[in-house]
Amino acid sequence: MTPQPAPFTAPSVVIGLSAVVVAIREGEAVVLTVRPHDAVTDIASPLPGLPFGSFDPAGHRTFELGLRAFVTEQTRFQLGYVEQLYTFGDEGRDAPRAEMGAGAARIVSVGYLGLTPTAVETRAPDTAWAPWSAFFPWEDWRHARPALLDQVLAPALPRWAADDASQWSRARLAFALDGATWNEERVLERYELLYEAGLAPEAARDRARADGHDPAEPAALSAALGEPMISDHRRILATGLSRLRGKIKYRPVVFELMPAEFTLSALQRTVEAIAGVPLHKQNFRRVVEREDLVEGLGRQDADTGGRPAELFRFRREILAARPAMGLSLPLLRD
Amino acid sequence: MTPQPAPFTAPSVVIGLSAVVVAIREGEAVVLTVRPHDAVTDIASPLPGLPFGSFDPAGHRTFELGLRAFVTEQTRFQLGYVEQLYTFGDEGRDAPRAEMGAGAARIVSVGYLGLTPTAVETRAPDTAWAPWSAFFPWEDWRHARPALLDQVLAPALPRWAADDASQWSRARLAFALDGATWNEERVLERYELLYEAGLAPEAARDRARADGHDPAEPAALSAALGEPMISDHRRILATGLSRLRGKIKYRPVVFELMPAEFTLSALQRTVEAIAGVPLHKQNFRRVVEREDLVEGLGRQDADTGGRPAELFRFRREILAARPAMGLSLPLLRD
DNA sequence: TCAAAAGTGTTATCCTTACACCCATGT
């Protein structure tokens, strides 16, 4: 009949906020994880999760303010760059229906990506920076194609795809099997495919829970396929990594991960840590210089091992002055 | 034992879903609008809005299912391609606090983008396809630089920016004033800038409401600056247009707006209607052909006016077979 | 003197841009 907005009689919903907080430490991309304590027993969770908390509409005017507040509270440090990732609202993504009393709230979680130049040791207990390759060991192609792909996935995925050609085609392209080329941006697709294939421990856990069983221990195979996380946090983390890998190519977000002064090699290592692929030195520098992203300071950093490297700073002023730009990824071909 | 989040003692939140549904009609990009009826008086709203409804966690497993259901209900047609845009949770974006009783719910709205090849006449009353240039008249550069920019904005924005150089720099770049080049993707930035500058009627309305006044009639100036919408729907629409203009360049989403068979000129006109800029014919074709996005059918469409045009179809199979690709926008320079 | 990392020069190739032109149909 008339386009009457469906009645706004509050069905019970709670907003959760989750943060994928990324920093660089010793040339590795690391992400902030927490092991939340059980409210009753005060025992820390065996699985890590992302910093998260509920959004209190009475206390915070915006999601971002709420997020900054509880991240500071949980980890005692301040977020810099922040952007919204995605809102996850699927049923079963958190507590399954069985665990929810009648009328219990559906938890909807809004994921955010945060970048900081300083992987300061968090003083908070049960908080740690973990390299994201711990959660996605197949994502690091900087040194070589991960052996995991051919040793574990190449046998396992065809078994799952069975006779379904389109499933196998998806798997083949996602994981660069069978001659397909690697696309570093598709982190989320890869995680979701493993989840569907039952190769992520979270899948078995969620299924067991939905059936009312106690979640079993992770299968042996899964141990090789990255550390699982609480709830759907590994999916949110994958979303963050996908977004960051995409964005780094067309917006100068890398600099949010750099200190005020840095060498071009450090910048390149940072991009490589994020993208998970090796870059071609000269061409990388050419791009950075042509785009005027950076300004030499005339000073040098002597602690690099060989010849001292010139220090540069990000020309933050171009953020306002340029319509859109970023780095391309001049891939190093073997 | 289970990861216990920060206390999830349900603060009251309601999830609203809004849809930016885009189609092409006679070479124009059009968007689905509704005029919701007042629940009490049953009078249709004077301002148009996007199709929207509340998300019922009991009735729908996912946002997307909820969205599809109420769009079909309100407009009697089925959505095809759908993707999530952004989740808007700022206070004051809908009803301001003053209007909310104590303990009333905060409305958080999850915006979606939907694309359909068929701008079928919606049989539902108070539902209409509107060209989006009605809401953003400065966005259509297909035929010429819109006169509005130099006649209305070029005088008004410096007055607003006053002595703040960085504000003026933002405005200059956003609206291609004073020799700056136009970037068609920045639709959201432009709308938000106009809102901040008080040149969008919504800004005055929201301010008046926050102060407890009755919203005044839109200022005369604003009439030239695009039709206002309900609540923050024009912001959501701008978000959708920005996303679509960006995405069209690196993913073959245009084809979601095309019928099964089409001529290359029709395809080009569609891209132009979305991007709002004119494209170079030969180069556009070269890109489409080089990427193997399309396959000639050998048949022709005689109703084009001049020489009959060959009909093509989208090679949907490449969606699975290719890591990522899309169209670039070979701009036509005057 | 050698290892290690910084930094430079140069070329082939491909993509983009731009120009000018021919083709098939309806009136």
Next chain:
DNA sequence: ACATGGGTGTAAGGATAACACTTTTGA
């Protein structure tokens, strides 16, 4: 015949990818 839109060839310029090489430090 001519207006209208469909469709093609080709060359200049710029960005990228790949080559190999020099420079400056510390051990």
